[in-house]
Amino acid sequence: MTILTTRGLSKNFAGLKAVQEVDFDLPKGQIRALIGPNGAGKTTFVSLLCGRIAPSAGTVVFDGQDISTLPAHKRINLGMAYTFQVTSVFANLSVDENVALAARRRFSGSEVDSAVSDALVKVGLDGRRDQNAGDLSYGHQRLLEIAMGVVQQPRLLILDEPTQGLAESEVADFKALVRDLSRTATILLIEHNMSVVMELADKITVLNFGQILAEGTPAEIHADPAVQAAYLGTG
């Protein structure tokens, strides 16, 4: 059973083909990593999935429903959540309120408070509820982003370079968190940290020049000569 399918998905920016005719299938419950060199079109591709930008051509089907023309907020309300690559928290609002804004999409009244607490405990920020989000360290802001995604209890969680800027110990916690989440959600992960990708992902999709270069299990991808040439290097 697939939760997300794209057919012929393309995006051109004034002649630059950022994403070209991508056919992508994501089965329910999987942790899928999306890797590729800088500029391969990873962020553009997931932005097309969640509606941040409009495609030049192609379709996106989410859980059996064609969402190609739905605006972003409606896609989110269908059960997608997206965390930003460049940290994009509400810097002038408290940590608590940041997560509450995400939680109020799904909960109301006192449920919001308990959902916020749960999410903050999960990412380890429960001691910083009253701080301004902008005063957090970069790594903590990343964790706050993840908490804002988690609290929505999405069916599909798209994480755009979540471990960028995290300390080693935080990365280990992050891996455990994603494994925990994958019991209830499908996860699509853009990631540069190969240890995270190899340990977490059930399958990996490699993008290069806006096209799918290879797709397979971590072991298959690691052994793929085309991927090695384009991205992983020969070491």
Next chain:
Amino acid sequence: MSNRAKTAWLHFGVLALLFVLQFVLPAYHHGNLARIMVLASYAIGYNILFGYTGLLSLGHALFFAAGMYGMGMAIHLFEASPAPALIAGLVAGVIVSVAVGYLALRTAGVAFMIVTLMFAQAGYLMILYLGAYTRGDEGVVIQQGERILWGIDLSDPTNRYFAALALFSICLIFTLRLVQAPFGKTLIAIRENEERARMLGYDVFAHKWAAVIMSGTISALAGASYGLLFGYVGATFATVQYSIFPLLWVLLGGAGTVLGPLVGTLFMFYLIDLSSGVTSAYMLIAGVALVLLTLFAPQGLAGEIRARVWRWLP
């Protein structure tokens, strides 16, 4: 005491103070304060859009005038009594803000400022063009006999003061409730980071539109009340000057604070009032004070208090 309790005490304290002042103020300041409360209600309306939603409109005089003329024309042309006339002003405000919001929100930033400015200019010119009904620049005087609401003569200073206080209280409590409710918090989120709010699943356009409608309707209610309480409906109130005023009041008082509009209106009113008693170049003094405040209290008076002392201030 919880933050919510402190907030309630402070704001009801301010309203209680305004109530008591009526009995102690000399006639001159008493009249001023009535006027300030109505204008501050206008600023409260402006603040919902500018301070809380982050949309800078340069055309709010259109909403103020819509309410004022909706009320004034109902009396002038149809001999309505004050209550239905006020409702006519309110309805005019709703209609205009629904339409202007729907169209102007297709733009953002500087374009939004220009589009709202242009709509307001169109409204002003419309008032002049329809001079046969509106009496154009001269305006319409609402006679004392036409200003008796439920047996209360609104031209009487005491009644007028209480009517202004009632209006101001309604607007203040409404905004206080609004910014503590999820809806108001979403507006703040949109102000802080629109794209993030959208990607949390909020319908940003719908929220902004609702903010324009609330803001415009409160402004219109203030305009209608102003005309009724002070007995005059004129095209001056639709000029660009009256779009700039609420912006200044809110900036000085503290954008995005519930009490800021009152503080700013009070401050600016008396700044001009006092300096004009000293010199004929009173706008110079006002200008210098504005520059100093912008330099040293960029968040406005109430905004600085929030940043430095009372962090819980809504």
